[in-house]
Amino acid sequence: MHPPEHKSATKDLKFINLAIPHSCYLSLQQHAGAPAKPVVSKGDTISEGQRIGIAQGFVSAHVHSSIPGKVADVADILTIYGTRQAVIVETEGAFTASAHPSQPVDWESLAGGEITERINDAGIVDLGGAAFPTLVKLSPSAEKRIDTLIINGTEWEPYLTTDDMLMKTYPDAVIEGCRITMKALGVASAIIGVEDNKRDSYKALSKSLAAMNPPENISIKKLKTKYPQGAEKQLISSLLRREFPSGSLPGDTGGIVQNVGTVYAIREAVVFGRPLIMRHITVSGGAIARPGNYKVRIGMRISDIVDECGGFKRQPAKIVMGGPMCGISVHSMDIPVVKGTSGVLFLTGEEVSFRDYSPCIRCGKCVTVCPVGLLPCDLGNAVEKERLDIAAGLNPFDCIMCGSCSYVCPAKRPLSHFFKIAQEKIQVVRE
Amino acid sequence: MTDKKDMLHVSYPPHMQSGESIPGVMWSVVGALAPACAFAVYLFGPPVLVLIIVSVISAVTAEASMQFLLKRPVTAYDGSAAVTGLLLAMNVPPLAPVWMVALGSFFAVIIVKQLFGGLGFNIFNPALAGRAFLMASWPLAMTTKWYSFSAGNVLSPDIGNSFGFPPAAFDALTRATPLSLLKEGQKLLADNNVAADRLYDLVTSPAMLKSLFLGNVGGVAGETSALLLLAGALFLLFRRIITWHIPVAFIGTVALSTAVYYYTAAVPCFYLMALFHCLSGGLFLGAFFMATDVVTSPVSAKGMIAFGAGCGLITSVIRLWGGYPEGVAYSILIMNAFVPLIDRFTRPRVFGTRVSARTAGVER
Numbered sequence: 001m002h003p004p005e006h007k008s009a010t011k012d013l014k015f016i017n018l019a020i021p022h023s024c025y026l027s028l029q030q031h032a033g034a035p036a037k038p039v040v041s042k043g044d045t046i047s048e049g050q051r052i053g054i055a056q057g058f059v060s061a062h063v064h065s066s067i068p069g070k071v072a073d074v075a076d077i078l079t080i081y082g083t084r085q086a087v088i089v090e091t092e093g094a095f096t097a098s099a100h101p102s103q104p105v106d107w108e109s110l111a112g113g114e115i116t117e118r119i120n121d122a123g124i125v126d127l128g129g130a131a132f133p134t135l136v137k138l139s140p141s142a143e144k145r146i147d148t149l150i151i152n153g154t155e156w157e158p159y160l161t162t163d164d165m166l167m168k169t170y171p172d173a174v175i176e177g178c179r180i181t182m183k184a185l186g187v188a189s190a191i192i193g194v195e196d197n198k199r200d201s202y203k204a205l206s207k208s209l210a211a212m213n214p215p216e217n218i219s220i221k222k223l224k225t226k227y228p229q230g231a232e233k234q235l236i237s238s239l240l241r242r243e244f245p246s247g248s249l250p251g252d253t254g255g256i257v258q259n260v261g262t263v264y265a266i267r268e269a270v271v272f273g274r275p276l277i278m279r280h281i282t283v284s285g286g287a288i289a290r291p292g293n294y295k296v297r298i299g300m301r302i303s304d305i306v307d308e309c310g311g312f313k314r315q316p317a318k319i320v321m322g323g324p325m326c327g328i329s330v331h332s333m334d335i336p337v338v339k340g341t342s343g344v345l346f347l348t349g350e351e352v353s354f355r356d357y358s359p360c361i362r363c364g365k366c367v368t369v370c371p372v373g374l375l376p377c378d379l380g381n382a383v384e385k386e387r388l389d390i391a392a393g394l395n396p397f398d399c400i401m402c403g404s405c406s407y408v409c410p411a412k413r414p415l416s417h418f419f420k421i422a423q424e425k426i427q428v429v430r431e
Numbered sequence: 432m433t434d435k436k437d438m439l440h441v442s443y444p445p446h447m448q449s450g451e452s453i454p455g456v457m458w459s460v461v462g463a464l465a466p467a468c469a470f471a472v473y474l475f476g477p478p479v480l481v482l483i484i485v486s487v488i489s490a491v492t493a494e495a496s497m498q499f500l501l502k503r504p505v506t507a508y509d510g511s512a513a514v515t516g517l518l519l520a521m522n523v524p525p526l527a528p529v530w531m532v533a534l535g536s537f538f539a540v541i542i543v544k545q546l547f548g549g550l551g552f553n554i555f556n557p558a559l560a561g562r563a564f565l566m567a568s569w570p571l572a573m574t575t576k577w578y579s580f581s582a583g584n585v586l587s588p589d590i591g592n593s594f595g596f597p598p599a600a601f602d603a604l605t606r607a608t609p610l611s612l613l614k615e616g617q618k619l620l621a622d623n624n625v626a627a628d629r630l631y632d633l634v635t636s637p638a639m640l641k642s643l644f645l646g647n648v649g650g651v652a653g654e655t656s657a658l659l660l661l662a663g664a665l666f667l668l669f670r671r672i673i674t675w676h677i678p679v680a681f682i683g684t685v686a687l688s689t690a691v692y693y694y695t696a697a698v699p700c701f702y703l704m705a706l707f708h709c710l711s712g713g714l715f716l717g718a719f720f721m722a723t724d725v726v727t728s729p730v731s732a733k734g735m736i737a738f739g740a741g742c743g744l745i746t747s748v749i750r751l752w753g754g755y756p757e758g759v760a761y762s763i764l765i766m767n768a769f770v771p772l773i774d775r776f777t778r779p780r781v782f783g784t785r786v787s788a789r790t791a792g793v794e795r
Contacts, residue, residue, distance in 0.1 A: 003447055004447075245784075246784040316439065318441075318442075320444075324447040329439075329440065330439075352447065353447065358550075359552065361726050362727075363456070363725035364728075364729070367779060368732070372782040375730065375731075378730075398784075406444075406445050407445050407447060407449055414442075420443060
């Protein structure tokens with residue numbers, strides 16, 4: 001499947017640092033798993049990069065303040081994951097961490113365990129969108145026998161150009177991040193998968209890899225541009241020719257996938273001791289005056305981003321955090337950027353589809369595009385008729401939520417939404 | 432109240448959708464059929480144009496009134512009823528009475544489509560069911576109202592003579608379609624003491640095959656020009672409205688089974704007979720435009736191949752041994768009934784499993 005890319009608006013725009021916002025809204029849950037516990041209270045003065053939330057349990061992540069200032073409140077705010085407890089910080093004082101970067105650490109002298117500890121301390125999660133805590137992914141159980149690290153440089157979502165720009169601008173850092181991650185995992189080889197529409201990224205990475213001495217066992221693979229190339233399971237199957245057993249976790253095939261942005265953040269954390277308080281995002285869509293690739297402080301609200309990007313040139317019909325295929329649409333401009341936000345899109349009425357859906361005409365286009373081999377048409381009909389028994393037999397839990405079926409449906413049926421409904425209803429019945 | 436336009440919308444992803452729509456699909460099919468229709472009008476004259484217009488208007492009117500009566504959203508403009516009407520008009524003899532095709536359209540849309548639940552829920556291809564209804568109700572009009580060619584055509588006496596056909600036998604055949612020529616010809620030739628094998632030479636003569644390909648033959652509007660139907664089909668393939676699976680399996684099976692039949696019957700030009708079977712009758716129309724009807728065909732590639740092969744086999748059986756000269760329409764209708772079964776056994780393999788999605792029943 002080849003949805004229009006819409007990348008040209010921001011493809012060649014270099015990263016720009018967005019101005020520091022007045023206040024940051026730092027959700028204590030910016031990751032999959034348990035929310036972090038706040039360790040600051042209202043009125044506290046905190047420094048840039050100070051830990052304000054402590055991970056709770058293994059599948060969780062620390063949260064750090066992205067600005068120095070005063071804790072205005074610890075309260076529930078609206079986030080893309082729902083209403084969550086958050087620390088609201090008002091900017092005040094000096095940017096000591098940004099002003100005085102620490103001495104780089106010679107990571108090659110660190111043990112694997114010390115590296116993962118530094119990654120954990122920095123609160124790093126998967127920056128590709130799922131926001132799975134990186135520590136968990138880097139701690140596979142011994143019997144999994146991980147042999148290959150896969151770096152996801154596909155950036156398969158339309159509009160988004162963050163990873164592309166990251167690979168073009170900092171190829172050395174991406175490769176160093178890759179090597180650090182290899183060491184943390186204890187694997188000897190890595191593959192960087194880049195879609196063939198990102199020629200400059202491919203060239204930049206190849207050049208910096210060729211310059212490396214001694215050479216590392218890292219290869220770069222050009223992948224055909226197609227949707228959903230970058231989905232974890234699909235990427236492993238195209239690069240390693242291994243298929244996931246249904247219901248298994250990524251590590252079960254011996255490959256671990258990390259996104260380009262994540263390995264960049266890993267390098268920042270391990271080499272410079274920088275916690276994850278900033279990230280690169282793409283701001284795009286037909287409604288925003290100045291689309292581009294920006295470096296922002298985590299916790300910056302959408303309204304502040306709009307102000308910084310010149311406001312709206314047209315009325316937005318939808319605001320999406322993430323890409324247009326898998327991202328989450330929001331109804332409030334108060335929602336802040338979280339660690340997993342790869343982009344903020346301000347889409348006009350012409351860019352999004354509002355058509356009402358009609359009954360399935362059984363054309364089978366959804367069956368053709370489904371990367372997992374499911375029957376979205378039949379599942380949609382079963383969900384509509386509230387026949388969970390039939391829906392349960394159509395492997396709803398194998399759906400990777402890529403949205404391809406909804407995209408191609410000529411009857412405009414919200415098929416991936418039906419999958420989500422089926423998953424949630426069946427989960428309720430099973431419990 | 433705020434204007435809906437000024438509000439922010441929220442929905443489950445994806446937030447982009449392809450430009451493909453049901454009207455887009457249906458009107459493309461109409462467009463793809465247009466060249467073959469235009470050629471039929473040129474070939475057979477204004478009666479065919481009248482048939483087409485009446486059939487399409489009847490189908491669209493029937494759709495709109497049924498949707499209104501059944502309190503469904505009225506979507507008669509989406510092109511699906513127009514496709515049904517057009518296909519039905521292409522399935523009746525050029526000189527058939529106009530009221531008959533209107534009745535066929537009503538039957539197709541009201542009984543076969545709307546009473547089964549409307550677009551997406553019908554089990555049988557409405558146009559073909561309409562044709563079957565007309566065939567059962569007015570068999571004479573459906574099999575005799577052919578256009579009569581004048582001299583110079585492939586079926587003209589001159590060509591008949593050149594193959595040694597007695598005028599008496601030829602006269603009986605000139606008003607027929609090439610397939611009925613094949614079906615009834617042998618007996619007629621035997622009655623006139625001519626070697627029946629001469630018939631094979633006639634139907635596989637270059638003039639005959641060329642006429643079949645270009646469309647200079649008798650028959651219903653939809654079985655004239657294989658070339659123009661192919662052009663329309665290529666457009667649909669290019670637009671990804673149809674896939675190759677059903678037509679290739681369908682036509683391939685007809686070619687293979689007829690070739691095997693004539694080979695075992697010791698006909699020397701068995702491969703040309705297979706070619707004759709592929710080019711004649713409603714095979715191209717059926718394989719590219721009717722068997723591929725999205726609603727009444729399987730959803731997976733494997734299923735489509737099985738469906739197409741089944742259609743091909745039944746068509747060949749009817750043509751070679753059955754009572755009718757042509758079997759495309761019935762083969763598709765019979766296979767339509769098997770679609771739920773085919774769908775059930777041809778599910779795609781689910782990624783990471785050895786088996787396809789298991790399920791208790793098939794939901795339509």
